Each structure stands twice: as structure tokens, then as C-alpha cells.
Amino acid sequence: MNIGAAARALSNFGFARLRLVNPYHVAYQEARSAVNAHEILKSSEEYKTLAEAVADCTLVVGTTSLGHRELQHPLRALEYGGRVLRKHLASGHAALLFGSEKFGLSNDDLSYCHWLVRIGTEGSMNLGQAVAVCLYELTRTAAAPKPEKRKRARAEDLERLTARLTEVLALSGYVHSAGTEAKIRRLIRRLDLPAHDAEVWLGMMRQIQWKLGQDSE
DSSP states (O other): OHHHHHHHHHHHTTOOOOEEESOOHHHHHHHTTOTTOHHHHHTOEEESSHHHHTTTOSEEEEEOOOTTOOOOSOEEEHHHHHHHHHHHHTTSOEEEEOOBTTTBOOHHHHTTOSEEEEOOOSSOOOHHHHHHHHHHHHHTTTTSOOOOOOOBOOHHHHHHHHHHHHHHHHHHTOOOOTTHHHHHHHHHHHTOOBHHHHHHHHHHHHHHHHHHHHHTO
């Protein structure tokens, strides 16, 4: 079940390579029916030793629930470790290493790692869940959409909007003091309007101004 859940997590987050070290064959075959994990498991690779599994990797990161073990490796929070892993993946092979749910990684397993990451929980997690959380952290920044470049409204357009809004407020009966227009001008600039939005607001103000002027006749 854990193998199937791990494969499903890889599929969900856009990863394709699953390497298994000496898996229990019966469970491995049963996992092949996992939902949305068939292709990942079909192309997964089996190795007899961990050394063979990570031989072509230039970075190996182990996972740990910490517990009472005395670690001999640098330990990094997943948020930071995920960023480092993402950066490394752009130019080289990296492995994120998980042990069994019951025992985790052995000291010998850990000796193949450059450093370790842990998820900040009070206790250990289900292995499938841990894989999903780690992969999410690897992808969440990379997958974030880049903000669209937008053309900012010109000062001239903002001034037109300021004048229109001031006139609308006067027609509506809003109390007009000596500093009202300056307040409106500052308010509009704090909105940081794109050029298109400024035109939309101007159109709305013109319509409101026309309606108020018509009703006052």
C-alpha cells in the first residue's frame, strides 16, 4: 500500500522515476494496481542495494522523523531543503530517500546521504503521506504562476479619475472639504491601478455622474 501511495504521489506531482531497494516482491506486485500509479510502477526500477540505486545521483537527501536518534548529518527543514533540491534538479540528478514506515532509514542508509530533511510534525507520518508532502514542497514554488506584467495607469489618467470621483461625490451630497480632493488623489494612487482598470473606473464614474445629474434635474 505504501509503495502504491508513493507512486500515486509521484504521478500527482509530476515526477516519473521511482527506485525501489530490495522490495518485498508480493507487496510490490500488489501495488501495481494502485490508482493513477500504474505507469510509474510499470517503469519503476529495482535495485539490490542502496549504493546501486543512487550511484548516478550527485545529491542524496534522506528523510527522518528525528525521534530519539542522534544524527550525524546536517538536518534541514523541509521548506528550505525543498528549495535546495529544486535548484539542484535543474542541473543534476538528485534522490529523495525514504525508509520503511516502521523503522525508517538505518544508520547505514543514512551514510549515503549528503543531508537530511524532516517534516515538522509531532510524530512520524504514514509513508505515503510523507512522500506526498515532500513532493508538494518540491513543486509548490516551481509551479506557482508568474505574475502577469501589467501596464500601469498613467498619472494623467489617475488625475482624470480623481476629478471624476470628486465630482460624483459632490453630486451625491458627500461633504466636500478643502482637503477632500487631495485625499481622493492619495486614495486612488494607493490602489495601484493597471491602465485597463483605470479606464473601467472612469467609465463607471461617467455613468454614475450622468445618472446623478439626470436625477437632480
